[in-house]
Amino acid sequence: MVSNGADQPLDDFVRELVRDDAANERFGGRVQTRFPPEPNGYLHIGHAKAITLDFELAKEFGGVCNLRFDDTNPDTEDTAFVDGILEDLDWLGYQPNGEPLYASDYFEQLYDWAEHLVSQGLAYVDDQDAETISQQRGGFGQPGTESPFRSRTVEENLELFRKMRDGAFDEGTRVLRAKIDMQHENMQLRDPVMYRIRHEPHHRTGNRWHIYPTYDWAHGQSDAIEGVTHSLCTLEFDSHRALYDWYLTQLPLPGDTPRQTEFARLELTHTVTSKRRLAALVQDGIVDGWDDPRMPTLRGLRRRGYPAAAIKEFCSYIGVSRANSRHQIELLESFVRQHLNATAQRKMAVLEPMRLVITNWPDGQIDEVEVVNNPENSDDGTRFVPFTGELFIEQDDFRADPPPKYFRLTPGREVRLRGAYFVTCTGFDVDEVGNPTTVYATYDPETRGGNAPNGRKVKSTMHWVSAQHAVSGSVALYERLFAAEVPGNETGDPMDDLEPNSVTRLENCMFEPSLADLAPGEVVQFERLGYFAHDPRTPLLFHRTVGLRDEWARIQQRG
Numbered sequence: 001m002v003s004n005g006a007d008q009p010l011d012d013f014v015r016e017l018v019r020d021d022a023a024n025e026r027f028g029g030r031v032q033t034r035f036p037p038e039p040n041g042y043l044h045i046g047h048a049k050a051i052t053l054d055f056e057l058a059k060e061f062g063g064v065c066n067l068r069f070d071d072t073n074p075d076t077e078d079t080a081f082v083d084g085i086l087e088d089l090d091w092l093g094y095q096p097n098g099e100p101l102y103a104s105d106y107f108e109q110l111y112d113w114a115e116h117l118v119s120q121g122l123a124y125v126d127d128q129d130a131e132t133i134s135q136q137r138g139g140f141g142q143p144g145t146e147s148p149f150r151s152r153t154v155e156e157n158l159e160l161f162r163k164m165r166d167g168a169f170d171e172g173t174r175v176l177r178a179k180i181d182m183q184h185e186n187m188q189l190r191d192p193v194m195y196r197i198r199h200e201p202h203h204r205t206g207n208r209w210h211i212y213p214t215y216d217w218a219h220g221q222s223d224a225i226e227g228v229t230h231s232l233c234t235l236e237f238d239s240h241r242a243l244y245d246w247y248l249t250q251l252p253l254p255g256d257t258p259r260q261t262e263f264a265r266l267e268l269t270h271t272v273t274s275k276r277r278l279a280a281l282v283q284d285g286i287v288d289g290w291d292d293p294r295m296p297t298l299r300g301l302r303r304r305g306y307p308a309a310a311i312k313e314f315c316s317y318i319g320v321s322r323a324n325s326r327h328q329i330e331l332l333e334s335f336v337r338q339h340l341n342a343t344a345q346r347k348m349a350v351l352e353p354m355r356l357v358i359t360n361w362p363d364g365q366i367d368e369v370e371v372v373n374n375p376e377n378s379d380d381g382t383r384f385v386p387f388t389g390e391l392f393i394e395q396d397d398f399r400a401d402p403p404p405k406y407f408r409l410t411p412g413r414e415v416r417l418r419g420a421y422f423v424t425c426t427g428f429d430v431d432e433v434g435n436p437t438t439v440y441a442t443y444d445p446e447t448r449g450g451n452a453p454n455g456r457k458v459k460s461t462m463h464w465v466s467a468q469h470a471v472s473g474s475v476a477l478y479e480r481l482f483a484a485e486v487p488g489n490e491t492g493d494p495m496d497d498l499e500p501n502s503v504t505r506l507e508n509c510m511f512e513p514s515l516a517d518l519a520p521g522e523v524v525q526f527e528r529l530g531y532f533a534h535d536p537r538t539p540l541l542f543h544r545t546v547g548l549r550d551e552w553a554r555i556q557q558r559g
């Protein structure tokens with residue numbers, strides 16, 4: 001059994017650092033974080049880790065966490081993603097400090113600060129193309145080459161930079177670069193690009209700008225404008241920290257200088273979390289959209305039936321560290337199962353139905369049998385389910401020629417129908433190729449409620465649905481989207497590891513009547529089959545969230 005860890009106080013290197021800062025009166029004891037998504041895709045499980053860290057940390061230390069859209073790239077960003085991100089954050093249960101903020105709201109200030117660097121001789125306009133600039137950067141242990149435009153005068157740079165801003169030049173013809181050190185051992189400091197020319201409308205600033213700041217030029221400065229104290233990002237930004245600090249050191253900042261700290265990304269087995277790859281899955285039609293239940297996006301997981309609380313507890317449990325690692329997806333699933341076990345109502349659903357006729361059932365009689373809604377929670381009470389002489393059972397629950405240790409229905413065998421009666425199989429019909437079509441049985445009226453008065457035992461209990469009362473619908477059963485534990489490990493391309501059949505749809509499933517009234521999105525346990533989420537848009541379509549068996553326990557036993 002996995003303990004969720006959420007009932008113990010969290011501790012990790014980030015919290016230690018924040019405590020240290022508080023003890024040393026750094027930032028005047030203030031704690032302010034921010035979550036900075038780029039609105040070029042929807043949030044995924046990896047973002048959930050960053051979100052829980054940013055928001056929970058702020059909460060624990062009496063601080064605040066901003067939501068800032070890092071919308072510095074006009075090409076791929078979209079207001080649909082902005083709205084989706086707000087929705088998903090709300091679903092996780094986090095409210096940003098005040099209104100959502102946008103890096104694009106700081107374009108004016110960033111521009112002024114860029115002019116400040118130019119006027120200090122710390123930035124210059126380079127007329128070379130991106131490829132040349134990239135070649136001149138050199139590499140680790142290899143020298144960089146200074147641009148022939150590096151020694152332009154302040155006046156010339158200012159004039160050119162203003163013209164860039166005013167749209168006087170074509171895309172790709174000039175950039176603004178910081179003038180730092182072309183021989184610096186950290187490549188990020190070899191005169192990084194600050195602005196590129198783009199004649200592309202922006203989702204918030206429209207056609208106002210012809211130049212757009214790079215991530216590095218925008219990020220630390222946006223943190224400083226907002227008063228962020230602890231800017232937490234993933235490890236790949238480790239080498240950018242020196243640049244983050246360099247920019248902030250050169251500027252006349254109004255307050256404290258924020259500090260960047262890096263932590264390991266969340267990776268899961270059988271899963272990709274790169275937005276570029278997720279977007280490709282959608283664009284290539286491999287999944288049905290960003291909210292396909294196979295997607296690791298928050299909207300996909302939500303549609304699949306993952307409770308937000310389970311995702312947050314998983315994130316707390318795995319914690320934050322500075323070492324990259326990949327967690328087993330089964331661990332996340334065990335958090336989901338643990339939550340649903342406590343909260344999901346039990347229902348009966350027959351996914352691959354076969355008729356069971358009870359030959360000694362009084363003609364036309366309907367019994368309302370009382371069954372428990374959730375054995376884990378007595379407050380959930382009981383419900384009545386109609387039982388009649390003609391039922392549906394799973395095809396798999398009957399065998400004409402049972403293999404060894406098959407304890408379900410077979411000629412001569414007595415079993416329990418959950419909450420109803422004991423029945424004994426007396427025969428069956430077959431179709432022209434010999435497959436059973438209808439099973440016959442007799443019931444024992446003395447076993448009402450599913451127990452024999454004389455203590456007689458049966459070896460199996462089966463679920464059922466009254467044929468006359470059943471509502472029909474469909475379910476989707478899922479495999480991993482990627483067959484390999486580490487997608488792309490062999491060939492470098494995760495798409496090579498796609499599971500060819502990751503979804504199986506079963507139509508004509510038979511559900512107990514109460515499922516007709518189930519709320520969109522609600523998750524229930526289908527007895528003996530697993531947890532299933534009611535689709536938010538299509539009534540009586542269910543997505544299998546997780547099975548009943550704790551795969552994580554099995555993995556741990558295996559060691």
Ligand code: ATP
Pocket residue numbers: 035036037038039045046047049050070232233234264265266267273274275276
């Ligand atoms: P991608 O590289 O796939 O586009 P990203 O990191 O650029 O992802 P952003 O929208 O910029 O995506 O991310 C917002 C925040 O979420 C950043 O602080 C980023 O570090 C964090 N984040 C993104 N992916 C993960 C992950 N897998 N695990 C933890 N944090 C993540």
Ligand code: MG
Pocket residue numbers: 038
């Ligand atoms: Mg990013």
